[in-house]
Amino acid sequence: MENFYLLIVVVLFALAISDLIVGVSNDAVNFLNSAFGSMAAPRWAIMIIASIGILIGATFSSGMMEVARKGIFHPDQFYFAEIMIIFIAVMLTDIILLDFYNTIGLPTSTTVSIVFELLGAAVAVAVVKIMNSSDQTLLDLGNYINSAKALAIITGILLSVVIAFLSGSLVQWVTRLIFTYKYEKKFKYFGAIFGGFAITAITYFILIKGAKGSSFITKETLTWIKSNTLTIIAVSFVGWTILLQALVWFVRLNILKVIVLVGTFALAMAFAGNDLVNFIGVPLAGFKSFQAFVANPGTDPYGMTMGILSQKVQTETYLLIVAGVVMTVTLWFSKKARTVTETEIGLSSQNEGDEKFGSSFFARLLVRRCLYINCRLKNMMPAGVHQVISNRFEKPAEVHTAGIDAKDKPAFDMIRASVNLTVASILISIGTSLKLPLSTTYVTFMVAMGTSLADRAWGRDSAVYRITGVLTVIGGWFFTAFSAFTAAFIFANLINWLDSFAIFGLLIIAVIFLVRSHVIHKKKSQAKGKEVTADDDTIIIKGGISEQITFAVTGITEKIPNLFGKIINGLAFEERSKLKVCNKKASKLDIEAKQMKHQIPAMMKKLTEDSISTGPFYVQLIDYLREMAHSMSFIAGPAFEYVDNNHKTLIKEQVHELNTIQTSLDDFFRTINRLLKENNYDTAEIQKAISKQKDLLVLLGKFRKEQIKRIKGDKVGTRNSVLYLGILSETKNLSLHAGNLLKASRDFSGGNIEELESLMEEDKMND
Template sequence: MDLVTVLAFVGLALLAWDCIEVGRNDAANIVNAVFGARILPRRLAVALAGVAVILGASLSTPVMETARKGIFDPSLLTLRVAVIAYISVYLVDTVLLYAYSTFGMPVSTTACLIFELVGASMGLYGVSIVHWDKVGTVLAAIFVSIIMTGLAGFLIQRVFRAAVGSRIDDRETILLHGPWICGLMLTGLLWFMVFKGMGSLSVVQSFRESTIDTYTPVFVLLTAWGIATLLVHLFLRVSGDFGTKYLFAGMAVIGMLCLAFAFGQNDLANCASPGLSAFWLWKNSHESVATATKIPIPPWVLFVCGCLIVGGMWTRDAQRVTRAAVNTGSQFDHVALYAPNWCRAVARWIVAALPRRPELAPPPVKTPTGKKLHYDPLRAAVISSASAGVIALASSRGLPVSTTYVAFAAVIATGLADRVLSRGDADLKIGRAIWVVVCWFLAAGIAVVATAVVARLIFHFGVIGLAATAALNLLVRFVAKRRADEQEERVHLRIRESASAEERSQHDQDAEQF
């Protein structure tokens, strides 16, 4: 059996592995808002989001094409070299995503894929093979999506919070402002998810021609906003206190489902395209590399990949990523997080430079079972809705932007809008955000260098090189897991000691008053 055949079938196994790793890390991007607000138990949230992920994955072909052959020119490579490039991406991606996940660090699977493809192609051929214009377009889209989400999340949250304030349970306030706020969210989600995310479907194109193309987008959107506002108002009138209590919680769940659908559309390319490309190249080895990469991918393959992503969302490390993302934007003073001392020092300087103003969010509370409500339902709805809209817009243009970056930007932006990052462990939360961003840049550099080295080892040593790099992958996973568990224990020990100190202080104060 030759090397190409071995790599083709190894690629299928690594495809399943990488799908799980993508689900393991990006779970935080989908359920963190709903989980942080305690709207749904995490298992139920993951189950509902998983259905939407699988549905979105089945419609992800435009993004797949960008990842399969948009980053470098496969026609310049031989069959053997092209397959080595795709497998090298997997050997680095699986361990890189796992290491970040086990430390609770959200990382962009999209950026990792892009830089791994660049590293493999450069390591095997040189800089001339890379489509630098396409790489620049994708990276620009990533940065623009972060800015868009940050600005949108901050402005929307500030406007909605100014209208509702902390009166999230007051019926008169919800009757006054709930309809137009939720109507605007529903209109935005409808626009981005249907006309952008599913714009390639014939039924959507026909509907668009008969509405938007005929009556202009402004008129159609204003009309849709008015209809949605009326429907929400009628719902509140009919449902009574139930509607008042669960209106924004329901919007957060709808936003989560839309984000999950957009995630499935966009991030499937990050784990499926290298393995599918390698297998299709081997299966159609009688054709040129350029021709083989144009073969369409069957929907059932995309469906299976979507199911594997959902499997990764159920893992323990996925819960660690979720908790860390939630704590970074938490309304509570003290949170279980890690950030290096230099990041906390920079954060303290930032906090000291900012003017002291009262926070706008409701005071932090706990559930009857003692669990923290890190967000209120209004903020959770804004986080999930803004993230879903930006990802769906990118997917419609075939750009594999970062769901991680977008969701993280929404959490930080809405936290800044509510002014919840300026007291308590402010230096820790802002320091963690700084550390996450720094690690994103580190991931890019690691992806380029490591993939280039792995590709050269497999190219020169064949099966022996493949076995050696796979063993190195497992070794790094073992070391990362052990160190991450030690870090997690230190963080929780600090929280326990801090809580004990507060209890002793409160006890002393009570004794003095007595």
């Protein structure tokens, strides 16, 4: 029996390492985003500072480990075997849940997940104890669960979300009103005061968060810090202000960079000091329980209560250091951490671009109401005051230069990054001093969203998408609590009923989830890397437009005939699975073309003055490509729907006609692709392609007449006719747009603009 529980302890520590990895991938967003988003320093420098903060913060987390032992349930009410069931269920749930969020790129709270997992598992075990007892009912559940703590955490969630958002909005609005976007001159005179206030807040944050859990600071020192808080703040403010002003005068120090980097260090330290318990607190509590069990040989695991966990226990420093090293290594090498980080940076970015989230009804309604309120406020406000405020928030005009990558521009400036870190530090410090259970994820994320709103980053072109994203993340937080509780409850019951079989089965499931999510994330990353974007350095060549655009165009036009052939084949043999795949591929093709069209404005900004004349032809080329993708989706969708609904199969004549069309279409597209790849727009070659297009159009017209004859002769039904005529119609559109694409590509590659314009007019008349 002792060996069995030893195995559980080993499994707990193995899970702890995995949990550290997935946990850091999720929580890196808390302390990295402000520095990354503002590009306050090179990536390697930011990572080094954050790593130092994590290593130091890990040694300050000893005091927080009590949360896992006695913060959620009363350990003296549970036996050793029951405690181990709770702990193993919690760790299995935590890994699966956090890895799921990391894979989809949403930040969630590791604090909330671990708390509700402990709550769910403890409730499950407690319910079993009550059901097996003759003198207890479910009303006695409060004897086992620390319900007051759970209620305080839920209240803290709601308060932190609202307060962090409003505080970030207000402070950023006032700060921007004072310094504007052109803050360089004002910072020569007032930057030291702003920096002194910010770094003082961060310094106090370090003292409050760090000293409380440190094993190096005595109780007397802690008491002195609490009783001299105002003195520490005053001396720190004056000292930092004088020091920063002197450095500005003598070495031209960039104060904002100092604030951002110090704030990054502070939040990284707080993350390790506060959230390390979320990852290793449970395994350490399990280890302490096992030590107590082994110290009493021959004890029945279902007869030994675990009141020992209620005692204050100091965690060994070497264990904390090992955990800090694992967290640091993960921070450097985790690709999922970058995915989660990109979500928050994208939602708070000052720059326009493709939005990660779509729009929702509530977001649209909220934007409309806000626009209405804003309009009313403008009417109530004196025109002069409104103009002054608008001027303070006016962004300097950007200089668009060909060859400059958009990803090399910061998502927001260091004023906002400084406010993000300062406000988050103050709020977390206040929460800690008042012993409120705040989540660092909630606070830092909502402060960042509040500052982006105040900074007018959510313009009318992006507001609904950004708000939808924020609502998605917030909804995910509350789903975390529900899913953590439910999954841990189920896992604990399974382990309680099936013992080791359930443990090994759940371990296998956890491994499958981790491997599967890793594969999914890797595929997403590879697909994203292959996308042709306007931010790619390889895009810029002659006229500011790249060869990669031609590569993308030919890539899509190569997919079309192959996809068309598979659709016809699947339709002929009623292969539902093949048509389902084709429908997904057609939708993906449509999305690719849509993305290219959305990148047109960014591409036009990159055009040099002497190549602007090529712009209209590029726009036209992408328009035709988009229409071709549309046609393919209108062929694939109805074909899949027809077979999926089990309608009558196509008759032999229709299958033969579609195969003939497919052969002609394939020949036509092969010719187009050859000309595009070779950049060969000789008149004779163009005429060959047009001739093949005409042959295809003749076939389509002929087969349309044949279908009408079949309709009149009652050889086919209504649904068959709608599908078949629709395929013929969309194939015609496809061939016409393909021909126009070839002409637009010819015009785009031409040299004499007047000649190109005349050719376009001639083509329009011929069409």
